Amino acid sequence: MFTAASLTLGLGWASTARAQSVDFIRQEVFVDLATPGMTTVDLELELVATGSVTKFSTANPAIPITSVLVNGAPGTFAPHPTYPEYLTEIRFPGTFAAGDTIAVSIQMSGVPSCGASALSCSSTPDETLFTFPSPGSAWYHVDPFKVDPFIGSVELRVPVGYVAVAGHGKLREIITESPEVERHAFDFVAPTEVFGGYAAKGTNVATMESQGGFPTKAIYPLEEAKVEEVTRAVDVASRVIPVLTEHYGPLAIEGANLVTVPKNFAFGAMSTLGVVYVNEVVFTTETYLVEQGMAHETSHFWWGNTATAELANEGPFFGESMAEYSGWRALGELDGVAKRTAGMRMNAVWYMYRRPNDADMDVLTGDQSNPAFVHVVYHKGPLVLRTLEEYVGSEAFGAVLKDSINLGLGGLSVDRLVEDVAAATGIDINPLVEEWLRAQGFPRIAVTARVGDESIELSFDQPSYTLRVPVDLVDVRGGRTQHIVDLEPGASTVSLPLPAAGLAAVEIDPLWTMVREIASERAEDVTLDGVVDGADLIEVALRHGTSLPSKRRVDGSYDPLFDVEPDRKVDDADLARVISAAP
Ligand SMILES: [Zn+2]
The missing domain is CATH 2.60.40.1840 (Aminopeptidase N, middle-beta domain)
Structure with missing residues (x-):
């Protein structure tokens, strides 16, 4: 339902593969969407070797790699020997030693193929959409083995009149190349890991901006969407984000975008920092509750995009359980405690009575292949956080969570949370962690x-x-x-x-x-x-x-x-x- 970027990044491989011997510093991304029938992406990467290194891995891109240059000399690329279906190896012409700076240029060119299943990108003559760089639909480099944030920029070259968004990147300028073509240049000044890119013919989409609250803009298809559902989504997001900001601290973004994605995408809604990708289905049918969905998704701006788990198995807890808990906490504050109670009861009931064949797992197993994964992580997990809140005290627990966001990408862990609660309050939550997060079932x-x-x-x-x-x-x-x-x-x-x-x-x-x-x-x-x-x-x-x-x-x-x-x-x-x- 609500897939977090962090789930699909391949962090799950971290335990089976050695970390790469490079530190990823900068990335400049140039995407040409103004040449009919052809998408070209140029990546300029700056890496620093952290040991003797001859290569690094990247998620398989949506667009074929055509050339690699390493410090100006030709490099090569090939499917990863162990994970060919997921990863490509970029091989250097020689060996670098610890401390060496490596400039890598990767050119990709062709028609994007976004993978047959679990769609997360799409490309038509009028619209190009890359959400997050999962294997097969990547469009820039992310380290698949470890959390390694970078800074940099994105330029989208589009026909004049297109709407363009590059994640939470700050629009630096729009450069007019010719009467037909312009380039939208965005900067990523804070360390970042995941962002999406979007460009669409302006006459095909409508935009709606919030009237108050946090500046929020929805971009949706003119023909299809129900305006009242779009209005509701913009309204909820713009009202919830200020409450979340109070709870978890300010974000390095000036506005939020709700970008509509096609019906065949693999999720109802999904977020990167500052952007919620909303399936068209959300805006066209009654099957999805916009209010709880937007509260959950905007919570991911913090949980899953500003701070993430250190350990892969704790990723779903710190992403999904936290987002669900935080969304209802904020809605309760906005609209009254009864709303939060209804959300908590719904989650409890879904965990207790809707697990397929009574399957179960510990929340912290984080095993996405378990049939009860959604019930345990999205439904039990947020209740466990509510339980901890009750045990520790709302104010004290809230303060610890707010501080936790400062631990940043790859900084969150359950052990650390236990320590921080003990340091702040003298309360030992370990027995609760054991019974609720490291064991199955409920009382x-x-x-x-x-x-x-x-x-x-x-x-x-x-x-x-x-x-x-x-x-x-x-x-x-x-x-x-x-x-x-x-x-x-x-x-x-x-x-x-x-x-x-x-x-x-x-x-x-x-x-x-x-x-x-x-x-x-x-x-x-x-x-x-x-x-x-x-x-x-x-x-x-x-x-x-x-x-x-x-x-x-x-x-x-x-x-x-x-x-x-x-x-x-x-x-x-x-x-x-x-x-x-x-x-
Ligand atoms: Zn989520």
């Missing part, structure tokens, strides 16, 4: 309530987790008394004073701060106050008609607590059971 908490004259005794039973559980006592006037109950593995009992106005309901973890199932000792006692009565009937009736959503969306409202007769939907059968259980 099922059995709750028994006994109401006395002045207090309610709540007994909890769950076999293996250390949990901090918010418990609200709701009185008959709707007032709330909030408690925190710390649970160790096994059975435990707490006694809480009854509200003076009279107890109406006990709500366990009402904001969905974790992936969990709450099971009332008597399933019909959904208010967890020890009796089955009209209040339970009302609560179930209020959820009547809610079911586990068939799509990954938040409007299903399914909550298993109210599914008294468990069948993944709250319906007449659940009401009937409450009625028959009431005295």
Whole structure:
């Protein structure tokens, strides 16, 4: 659904291949899109040898390499001996020693072939689109084995009247070459790893700019898109980015672009710094929720493009889990806590009940081939972050995350996060990391309530987790008394004073701060106050008609607590059971 660039960069190979003995310093990219039937790319690379070196690897480009020059002398290129389907080796005419500067010119020329599957680039006479440099669709050099950011520039040579974007590059100038051709020159002044390039005939696309908030511009096909969906996307992005900036610090960009990509692209939406590539499907059908999608994607400007994981297996957690968590955190702040709760519940429910064949894995395995990858990384992962937030305290945890962004590309690690939380708060989150991130599954908490004259005794039973559980006592006037109950593995009992106005309901973890199932000792006692009565009937009736959503969306409202007769939907059968259980 929402693929991060960091997932497809080939970082997964890092463990099986030795790092390259070059440090990548600068890259100047010249792309000629003004010659009909032919795309030409010239790369000027500046590398510094970090050891004795005769070659380096780059992702297979979308356009055939035609020549290589190394410090002015001819070099050669050939498929990588171990990964020919992914990588090309650029071979030097001689050997360089540590400290040597190497200037490499690579020329590519031809018709872009963007690979048959997992489309991430496209080329037609009127539009050229390169998103991220994955093998087979690369258009500039990125180190496939290690995080090695560079600075540099991009020039797009296009017919006059074209719209052009080069990732988060800052437009330096538009150079008029002739009445027919101009060059859009962009600079990348901050270290960068991944950016996309886009150029389209101006008469085929429309642009829409935000009215307030963070400057956001959508570029979308004139013919196809629904203007109200584009408007919604621009609105959400422009409102969410300022909140994210408060949470995670300012970015080195002055605006955001939403670039529409063709329907056959392999993702719903995907981001590089400052640019969200939005599948046309998003703007033409109702199948995708623009709001949660844009909040998730713009969060990737920080998580996945400003800061990334040091270890490949932690990449999905620091990219996808963080983006999903951050998007809902920001939406909750903008539109109210109920929105965040709905998002957290949706993610929990999807992890708990929608894993194919009950497949599972540890979040930190990061194994994309596991059938439960999406459920674990996109749905459980963000809830684990919410759980950590609750355990550490929102403000303190938020401050640690904000500082983490400064660790930059390749700087994030779970061990470091544990250390930083301990240093900032004295709280050891290691036990939570072990149970939530390095183990599978989720807790099922059995709750028994006994109401006395002045207090309610709540007994909890769950076999293996250390949990901090918010418990609200709701009185008959709707007032709330909030408690925190710390649970160790096994059975435990707490006694809480009854509200003076009279107890109406006990709500366990009402904001969905974790992936969990709450099971009332008597399933019909959904208010967890020890009796089955009209209040339970009302609560179930209020959820009547809610079911586990068939799509990954938040409007299903399914909550298993109210599914008294468990069948993944709250319906007449659940009401009937409450009625028959009431005295
Ligand atoms: Zn994502």
